[in-house]
Amino acid sequence: MLTIATMTPAKAGSYYKENYYDEEDQIEFSEWWGKGAESLGLSGQINDPKIFRNILQGLTADGQIKLRAAPPKGKEARAGTDLTFSAPKSVSMAALVGGDKRLIEAHDQAVNRMLKLVQERYAETRINKRIISVDNICVAKFLHDTNRELEPNLHTHCLMMNLAQGEDGQWRSGTNGNLYHRKMFLGALYRNELAEAVEELGYEIEPQNDGLFEIKGYTREQIEGFSDRHQQILDYLETEGLDDTTENRITALFATRKTKQKNVDRRELREQWQAEAKKLDIIHPLPKPSPQKVESNMQELVAQAVRHNEERTAIFTSEDLESFIVSQPTGKSFDEIETVIKVNPRLIRRGDRPAKFATEESLEREKMTVAMMLEGQNKFPAITPEKELQLPENLTTSQTVAINHVLKSQDRVVGWVGVAGAGKTFTLKTLVAIAKSQNIEISGFAPDASSAEVLGDEINITTNTVAFHLLENREPSTQRQLWIIDEAGKLSAQEAYDLLQKSRLYNAQLLLVGDRIDFALR
Known part of the structure; x- marks a missing residue:
């Protein structure tokens, strides 16, 4: 799993104090990573707290040069963005309780591959309000082995500093919007990379829901025996009435966090894990020379x-x-x-x-879609040709403009793009009443059944899914038709093309209704 959080200098500074490995483990628990770190002369273990604090504050390692501008007055400085990559529980158990430290290395390699991808694709800064891509990031990595309940939990905090060096050599603040937008994607890639490495070590894996996996050989009860923290998250979801999705689990993770315990005796903790494993009858799966790979x-x-x-x-x-x-x-x-x-x-x-x-096919379909839209211009008489209708006085200016746009349009395709709270339902009901008074047959469609049902209930028209409508083979009506397509931004390109074709056959006008976000994602 991947979680992402914006960090202040004070909050990020706590990572330096959370050294979860003692010297006998001989594991490098912290590391500077990235081209940005190299440019700042940072490499190897993070062993100087003063240097670490200087970087968090946006200064050079010696604290002499300011690398980024101060935040606006009244806003707290952003030290960086914490990307926390967490291994599946069974991987933590095999590595930290079973003792196969190769799995720790596999986790670390998967994390490094994701950081490399972030550096290649998603590193950005802002120059004169423009987002500019850069090819460097400065990351402080901290490998931890427990959760807040002191259960085995292999995870790495990757603190991506709020720093970016442009082509001109100048340092500035970085941006992190790209990372938040791609959280689920990067998490899935990390799991895929780790799963491949785990299999290469000789373990078999069992794919789970949501792209998750576990090492084969542990029962669900054994995994849950080391997952009190997991149960806290599930309890939170149940209490709050939230579905068990990856997104909601991340929300629950932050909502139920406790303060980490300090001064933990590492040997005593490992002995507790071994005792718990014995109580759960755990026999750790052994890697095989030639495992059955997924x-x-x-x-x-x-x-x-x-x-x-x-x-x-x-x-x-x-x-x-x-x-x-x-x-x-x-x-x-x-x-x-x-x-x-x-x-x-x-x-x-x-x-x-x-x-x-x-592909050649997708581009050709796009050309034909545009051609059909252009061909459909000026093909219909306006629903209310010359006269201005007396619209309800409680319509806003934008609602009045939207209704008149449809009533006066002579084009096959008309669009409404709105925002939440713009009064879409009331505006549609007003339009439907006027169109029906002009002997127009109104039908409504949406990408999914629940949205279609809501649309029908709200504006009192016959509705169905777009997919059903495209498959339906009924005789064209002699009555003029207006098809209202709600959440149109969620239509696939193929569905939009097929709708246009069918509207030509049935001589129907299309009103595409959606919000800015859905259309922006097209």
């Missing part, structure tokens, strides 16, 4: 990802393909996945950070 046909998986994405949109990113591919562990490393994507013969590649792709 391995996918990568060429076919990439082909499926291409088909999935080209149906949704004309142009998609490498990230879109990768997200589809790693929704379950593949048995392949991220580098192997990237290689197969690069050689896929159907993909037309443009740009970078991340790369954008299309």
